[in-house]
Amino acid sequence: VQKPKPPRIEAHALECDARERAILEAVRSIPPGQVRSYAAVARAAGWPRHARLVAKVLSRSGSTGLPWHRVLRADGRIAFPESSPAWLEQSRRLLAEGVDVVEGRVRSTHRTAAVSAGLDAALWGAG
DNA sequence: GCGCTGACGCGAT
């Protein structure tokens, strides 16, 4: 058989899909009221250096019922430009879950309430 | 194949 059907489905493509599924699952597993950094999600998904990919995947998956609003930058700030529609939406959703958000930034390092303790664990303990 | 662009991260300044 010369090349009747060379299985060039490429492990690459499958791997990309696997990455995406793992990432989506990792995001889905974030408990309400808690937040994770893009890097933490990537680590949880098993792909430590793919923080940017997490962002890309999230942008690609629009209304899949995914708790995308629980994913922030490593410094605790919302990744969107301030006052942008998405920015407003994310802070609104986080506040609705009891997350302490001030000016687009999650106060996780400051343990002022029981909620903060949970956030702190989520942000730093995920690593 | 190359360079630019992002919902990024982290150490250095």
Next chain:
DNA sequence: CATCGCGCCAGCG
């Protein structure tokens, strides 16, 4: 703390 610079990954012209 706020910024900068450089590294990382995947998509696209």
